[in-house]
Amino acid sequence: MKKELEQVGRRQLIAKAGLALGGVVTLGALQACGSDESPATPPVDTPATGPQVADFPYDQHIAAGFQMDTAPIQEAAYHAYYNGGCCHGSYSALLGHLAQKVGAPFNLLPLDLGKFGAGGIAGYGSICGSLLGGVMIINQIVSNADVRGKMMTELMRWYEGNAFPHFVPDAVDVKEIGKTTLDFSAANIGNLQVVPGSHLCHPSVSGWCAAQKVAATSPDKLARCSRLTADVAGKVAELINTYLANGSFTWTALDATSATCTTCHPASAPAKPVASGMACTSCHPTKTTYPHPL
Amino acid sequence: MKKELEQVGRRQLIAKAGLALGGVVTLGALQACGSDESPATPPVDTPATGPQVADFPYDQHIAAGFQMDTAPIQEAAYHAYYNGGCCHGSYSALLGHLAQKVGAPFNLLPLDLGKFGAGGIAGYGSICGSLLGGVMIINQIVSNADVRGKMMTELMRWYEGNAFPHFVPDAVDVKEIGKTTLDFSAANIGNLQVVPGSHLCHPSVSGWCAAQKVAATSPDKLARCSRLTADVAGKVAELINTYLANGSFTWTALDATSATCTTCHPASAPAKPVASGMACTSCHPTKTTYPHPL
Numbered sequence: 001m002k003k004e005l006e007q008v009g010r011r012q013l014i015a016k017a018g019l020a021l022g023g024v025v026t027l028g029a030l031q032a033c034g035s036d037e038s039p040a041t042p043p044v045d046t047p048a049t050g051p052q053v054a055d056f057p058y059d060q061h062i063a064a065g066f067q068m069d070t071a072p073i074q075e076a077a078y079h080a081y082y083n084g085g086c087c088h089g090s091y092s093a094l095l096g097h098l099a100q101k102v103g104a105p106f107n108l109l110p111l112d113l114g115k116f117g118a119g120g121i122a123g124y125g126s127i128c129g130s131l132l133g134g135v136m137i138i139n140q141i142v143s144n145a146d147v148r149g150k151m152m153t154e155l156m157r158w159y160e161g162n163a164f165p166h167f168v169p170d171a172v173d174v175k176e177i178g179k180t181t182l183d184f185s186a187a188n189i190g191n192l193q194v195v196p197g198s199h200l201c202h203p204s205v206s207g208w209c210a211a212q213k214v215a216a217t218s219p220d221k222l223a224r225c226s227r228l229t230a231d232v233a234g235k236v237a238e239l240i241n242t243y244l245a246n247g248s249f250t251w252t253a254l255d256a257t258s259a260t261c262t263t264c265h266p267a268s269a270p271a272k273p274v275a276s277g278m279a280c281t282s283c284h285p286t287k288t289t290y291p292h293p294l
Numbered sequence: 295m296k297k298e299l300e301q302v303g304r305r306q307l308i309a310k311a312g313l314a315l316g317g318v319v320t321l322g323a324l325q326a327c328g329s330d331e332s333p334a335t336p337p338v339d340t341p342a343t344g345p346q347v348a349d350f351p352y353d354q355h356i357a358a359g360f361q362m363d364t365a366p367i368q369e370a371a372y373h374a375y376y377n378g379g380c381c382h383g384s385y386s387a388l389l390g391h392l393a394q395k396v397g398a399p400f401n402l403l404p405l406d407l408g409k410f411g412a413g414g415i416a417g418y419g420s421i422c423g424s425l426l427g428g429v430m431i432i433n434q435i436v437s438n439a440d441v442r443g444k445m446m447t448e449l450m451r452w453y454e455g456n457a458f459p460h461f462v463p464d465a466v467d468v469k470e471i472g473k474t475t476l477d478f479s480a481a482n483i484g485n486l487q488v489v490p491g492s493h494l495c496h497p498s499v500s501g502w503c504a505a506q507k508v509a510a511t512s513p514d515k516l517a518r519c520s521r522l523t524a525d526v527a528g529k530v531a532e533l534i535n536t537y538l539a540n541g542s543f544t545w546t547a548l549d550a551t552s553a554t555c556t557t558c559h560p561a562s563a564p565a566k567p568v569a570s571g572m573a574c575t576s577c578h579p580t581k582t583t584y585p586h587p588l
Binding site: 054056116122199201273 | 421493499503504507564567570
């Protein structure tokens with residue numbers, strides 16, 4: 001296989017990887033991002049010249065004025081979810097868009113890199129995979145370390161406090177049709193929204209499923225998480241667009257209750273210091289006022 | 295800068311990236327991995343031939359019988375921590391070793407990719423960055439999705455239940471010397487070990503600092519996390535070595551108490567399903583027996 005891959009160009013190689021590992025999904029993601037248009041920079045067949053993968057971060061390779069198209073990215077992320085999970089959904093949709101619209105080095109990267117992140121990394125319930133996929137894209141692009149960190153914090157903080165899902169696809173995925181018991185239509189989706197209260201997959205998924213009285217293995221859970229993946233991918237595109245337009249970023253401060261916690265538990269305290277940027281209250285609901293249990 | 299980078303070879307480019315963004319650290323990581331020896335595969339100057347970054351996953355490019363050298367990786371991870379944090383520590387040490395010993399495509403990747411993961415991703419307290427760096431390396435290598443997921447689970451589960459730190463460096467980092475108040479010597483390090491009970495940075499760091507009565511911003515915290523980073527990098531190397539030797543992997547099941555939780559709360563239950571591979575008891579200590587509070 002190695003020899004065969006050496007003989008094909010970059011564009012074909014990415015298409016082959018899509019067919020082998022993600023099939024309809026990854027190709028679908030590319031198509032949804034506008035395969036009927038010529039990319040701004042054609043994929044290079046000889047990466048000995050032009051922007052390289054090691055030439056990182058990649059904002060230096062993005063033309064002034066470039067903005068990502070949020071709507072096709074969301075649609076691609078929703079469908080990609082059904083062929084590789086939440087992290088693959090957001091990562092491949094965002095990367096596929098950049099590969100088509102910007103070109104190198106984004107078109108030199110594997111589209112399937114994010115499949116490990118499904119279910120909070122291999123189903124472990126850690127960081128929501130759609131967030132991790134988005135964080136990996138922000139990391140690829142933003143060269144200013146302070147701005148980059150704040151963008152990631154903003155994304156995770158927005159997720160904690162936002163009701164999901166919002167996204168309504170143009171076309172329901174073929175793997176979903178006829179399998180859900182809940183009504184995910186535009187008219188009803190507002191009734192299915194729950195604030196996760198955490199950026200972690202485990203409480204986000206478990207809490208939503210408990211509220212809807214559906215199993216975490218159900219088609220309804222997949223329908224929720226595929227739409228959430230589109231929501232997150234869209235938010236990442238918006239954050240990156242703001243960064244590319246302004247070179248900086250305004251972020252949301254920690255919520256007022258959690259900020260009060262850090263007055264007694266700053267990271268700099270030798271007694272019970274708290275190292276965290278998360279909201280405190282979702283995991284520590286008995287400690288929102290003082291005195292509180294230890 | 296773009297034009298300048300186009301004119302240098304791959305080997306120089308990676309060294310330049312190290313100097314520009316990680317300086318002594320990333321170069322130190324490479325040196326500690328054996329810069330006095332010729333790499334097994336020389337870095338390629340024209341990546342139009344040979345293994346490419348998009349040619350993923352990368353176990354197909356690793357020669358039969360290859361094993362990683364754990365000790366120099368741990369030493370490199372410890373020092374790299376002081377120049378980019380925990381995720382950079384494990385990621386750059388493992389990638390630097392692979393770049394030197396295997397060559398392409400590992401030597402085509404940026405060594406500084408993991409800097410975003412410090413402090414549980416931009417200081418947010420999410421997944422411990424040293425774990426995330428290790429997970430990203432496992433993801434690069436292991437093509438079998440089932441084995442890959444179990445290796446990641448094993449790594450996170452091992453971290454939850456293992457007392458840290460263990461590693462004792464050959465040479466204490468220049469940024470640490472004279473700044474710690476605790477005794478991290480080989481004779482005393484056992485007295486500083488605490489089981490994090492979670493794979494997340496926030497409880498891992500906050501719990502250790504509270505036990506030692508030191509601030510989360512203190513040099514003692516840095517000394518602990520730099521050694522933990524070396525411990526995790528070493529574990530990742532061991533896991534990969536087992537995989538490369540056997541093509542498969544034996545993993546540790548969920549602990550008995552948490553396994554009991556899932557009898558009432560399986561992911562497939564419509565009432566309060568639990569989507570998680572984590573230990574339950576560290577975050578839900580009042581729910582280890584039944585009946586328990588809601």
